[in-house]
Amino acid sequence: MSTPVLVAVVLFMAMFGPSNGQLNATFYASTCPNVSSIVRGVIQNALQSDARIGASLIRLHFHDCFVNGCDGSVLLDNSSSIVTEKDAGPNVNSIRGFNVVDNIKTALENSCPGIVSCADILAIAAEASVSLSGGPTWNVLLGRRDSTTANRAGANSNLPTPFESLSNITAKFSAVGLNTNDLVALSGAHTFGRGQCLTFISRLYNFSGTGNPDPTLNTTYLATLRQSCPQNGSLTTLNNLDPTTPDTFDNNYYTNLQNNQGLFQSDQELFSTSGAPTITIVNNFAASQSAFFQSFAASMINMGNISPLTGSNGQIRTDCKRVNGG
Ligand code: HEM
Ligand SMILES: *[C@@H]1O[C@H](CO)[C@@H](O)[C@H](O)[C@H]1NC(C)=O
Ligand SMILES: *[C@@H]1O[C@H](CO)[C@@H](O)[C@H](O)[C@H]1NC(C)=O
Ligand SMILES: *[C@@H]1O[C@H](CO)[C@@H](O)[C@H](O)[C@H]1NC(C)=O
Ligand SMILES: *[C@@H]1O[C@H](CO)[C@@H](O)[C@H](O)[C@H]1NC(C)=O
Ligand SMILES: *[C@@H]1O[C@H](CO)[C@@H](O)[C@H](O)[C@H]1NC(C)=O
Ligand SMILES: *[C@@H]1O[C@H](CO)[C@@H](O)[C@H](O)[C@H]1NC(C)=O
Numbered sequence: 047m048s049t050p051v052l053v054a055v056v057l058f059m060a061m062f063g064p065s066n067g068q069l070n071a072t073f074y075a076s077t078c079p080n081v082s083s084i085v086r087g088v089i090q091n092a093l094q095s096d097a098r099i100g101a102s103l104i105r106l107h108f109h110d111c112f113v114n115g116c117d118g119s120v121l122l123d124n125s126s127s128i129v130t131e132k133d134a135g136p137n138v139n140s141i142r143g144f145n146v147v148d149n150i151k152t153a154l155e156n157s158c159p160g161i162v163s164c165a166d167i168l169a170i171a172a173e174a175s176v177s178l179s180g181g182p183t184w185n186v187l188l189g190r191r192d193s194t195t196a197n198r199a200g201a202n203s204n205l206p207t208p209f210e211s212l213s214n215i216t217a218k219f220s221a222v223g224l225n226t227n228d229l230v231a232l233s234g235a236h237t238f239g240r241g242q243c244l245t246f247i248s249r250l251y252n253f254s255g256t257g258n259p260d261p262t263l264n265t266t267y268l269a270t271l272r273q274s275c276p277q278n279g280s281l282t283t284l285n286n287l288d289p290t291t292p293d294t295f296d297n298n299y300y301t302n303l304q305n306n307q308g309l310f311q312s313d314q315e316l317f318s319t320s321g322a323p324t325i326t327i328v329n330n331f332a333a334s335q336s337a338f339f340q341s342f343a344a345s346m347i348n349m350g351n352i353s354p355l356t357g358s359n360g361q362i363r364t365d366c367k368r369v370n371g372g
Contacts, residue, residue, distance in 0.1 A: 067356040069187035073166075078158035082186070085167065086174040088150045093178060097293045100175030101239025102143035107168040108235070108349065109141055112222055113200045115353025117193035118164035120201070121147060121366040127195075128369065134201030139282070140242070144367070147171070151366050164366035165190035169350045176342075179238055181295030184343035187350060191360035194369045208245045208310035212319045215312055222352050224345070230316055230327040231341040232349060236309070237299040238292065240284040243275035246310050251277055262318040264306035271309075285309065297339075300332035 074081045092099045110120040113131060120137070121144065124130045131137060147167060154162045166188050177183040204222070206215045219229045249260035250272050259268050267289065274285050286292035287309050288299055299313075308314030316324040331338035361370050 067354060069189045069351065069354060069356070071185040071187055073188035074158075074162060078154065078161045080157060081154065081162055081166075081188075082170055082174070084153050084157060085150050085170045086178070088146065088153055089171060089174050090178060092146045092149070098238075098240055099143055099146055100179050100295075101235075101287075101293075102141070103146065103168070103175045104172040104235055105239065106141060106143055106147070107172040108232070109137060109201070109205060110165065110168050111349050111352045112204045112218075114193060114195070114197050115355070116165050116169065116190055116350055117353075117355050117360060118168065118190075118363065118366060119193045119196045121164050121168075122193075122196045122369065123367045125368060125372055127372055129196060129198045131196050131198050131201040134198050134205070136205040136207060137201060147366055155364065160362055160364070163190050163192045163360075163362050165192055165354065167366070172346065172350075176235075176295050176346075179293060179295040181237075182339035182343045184346060187347060189356055190354040191356060192363040192366075193355060193360055194372070206312060208241075208312045209248065210312060212312075212315040212322055212324065215315075222349075224348055224352075226323050227327060227341060228345040228348055230324050230331065231338065231345040233313060233316060234297070234299045234331065234338055234342055236287040236313055237295055237297070239287050241287055241309055242281060243279070243283045243285065244281035246271070246285075247275050247281065249311055250275060260311065260314075262306055262308075262314045267305075267307045297331055297335040300328050300338065303328050304332055 089100065089103065106120060107116070110116055110118060113119055120131050120141070122128045122130055123132070132141065147164070150167050150171065151164065169186050169188065169190065173184060173186045204218060206218045216226060216229060249263055250268065251259065253260040271285065274283055288302060289307060290298045290302060302308060303314060303317040306314065308317065317328045331341070364370055
């Protein structure tokens, strides 16, 4: 085929060909033009009484996308046809923010009934949460539809745990099409939010049966964490993921790693695994907040593109917790 003909064919396919499941930034431009400001308004309001809610909301988008793609599956409650993902190990007694998602859904149903999917609400809420906390803005790609199924086993197997090796975590990101750069950039979301003692206490007293703490843990930080999480104390006490600026979205996560102040083993591994390709990326983001912000926005779009339901697949749920009519 000659070049002009090839170009014409490619253009024609792009404009009129069968939908290839691509999301775009203007999906609701005519059907719900205020969607972003409505979502942002509800979150702004929620932040007044809960400084942590932005962190909780972006985590919901992450836990949605890694299990069957970004399809709102994480939001479904148990029912006759659904085994909820909320009971999976990485989620149970941990993921939160469902009331705020419901408030967003209600506001959107009042403005543009039956139009905006719950999966897209999570993607928009993630961006709003980051930008309201001082982080970057980006054009959220939209057009996802909601699943009619959940996958609890998938939530148990696909989501990374804080106890895993860097190579295992890298493999879990790779399994959903995300690379090492995405892993380091997206881990920067641990610049805000909280973690329970149970997610890192294994590092504080008897790391891997050594009788000693994790050697990659800053001794000053170790002392602080031991105070918050004493042996035989409560495992659910909350701790700031970023001890320097707990509620601000900035690049301090990476300077923390350089100072051996990563909260989770999975955080500190990005910097302390000898010879790992993640080290230079951490140093780059620690040195330049704008490099981090640019990469973070690009990687959020990559994560948001994981296997969405589009076109006539799935549905637009009326209630994010339930399949329509189910
Ligand atoms: C790289 C592998 C990751 C691991 C092992 C991991 C693990 C965890 C753990 C254990 C917690 C604390 C849960 C609790 O104590 O209840 C947490 C919290 C959090 N994670 Fe991650 N995470 C990872 C990646 C991500 C990504 C990619 C994002 C978002 C882009 C993210 C965003 C958050 C946020 C914002 C919180 C705080 C949530 C809150 O305060 O409610 N994490 N993560
Ligand atoms: C966005 O995607 C929808 C659905 O595929 C499509 O109808 C619309 O034309 C797209 N908008 C742009 C600007 O590509
Ligand atoms: C969008 O919001 C503005 C105020 O924020 C309001 O004046 C306008 O009527 C809204 N438009 C729609 C279509 O809801
Ligand atoms: C959901 O259903 C599963 C399987 O029937 C059950 O084990 C679990 O306890 C239920 N969870 C809730 C929150 O009701
Ligand atoms: C890494 O993954 C392998 C294979 O799934 C598993 O056997 C191993 O326990 C994992 N390692 C850690 C530290 O989680
Ligand atoms: C914690 O409890 C165990 C037994 O359950 C006990 O042997 C140990 O001394 C306790 N440690 C502290 C610091 O209280
Ligand atoms: C431990 O953290 C402090 C900041 O709190 C820092 O000055 C120091 O260099 C860190 N030590 C190590 C070994 O990273």
